[in-house]
Amino acid sequence: MVYEECVTDESSWDADEALTAVYTAHYTSLVRLGSLLLRDTGTAEEIVQDAFVAMHGRWHRLRDPHKALAYLRTAVVNRCRSRQRHLVVVDKHTPRTLPDEPSAEQAVLRTAETDRVIEAMRTLPEKQRTVMVLRYYGDLSEAEIADTMGISRGSVKSHAARATKSLRQVLEQSV
Secondary structure, X not given: OOHHHHHHOOOOOOHHHHHHHHXXXXXXXXXXXXXXXXXXXXXXXXXXXXXXXXXXXXXXXXXXXXXXXXXXXXXHHHHHHHHHHHHHHHHHHOOOOOOOOOOHHHHHHHHXXXXXXXXXXXXXOHHHHHHHHHHHHOOOOHHHHHHHHOOOHHHHHHHHHHHHHHHHHHHHHOO
């Protein structure tokens, strides 16, 4: 049954039939309205559903069944506004989280670990130390390190492998 047919004969209109017809004809446009207001389709769908449920409960109070769609539009707009106000209040009272910052103890430990690594780097021969600094602090590729140092990529790999082995030994001994 079409919505207009449900409401033309006021003596026979039934809330279930009329709302089913209105729902079928206008649900999508009401959700679109809510989505445009809220920028959230899921919440808009909930609001439209709630408006239909509320209207079903008050159908017997509706004086002019031809205004059911206007009533629903108004209900959707008002509920969207209410939702937006609610979100503003929630956002205002939500505690701002501080960025994850290490504790003072962690900073000291990290500084001590960094000092150990720098001290161990000082024990390396110059070319090995240069390769490690360019790779891990300069974030250069093997090819870029080779070009920077004027050596082959194979030499870069060799210096990096020897430096890693030496650093591992020195750092394990200092623990």
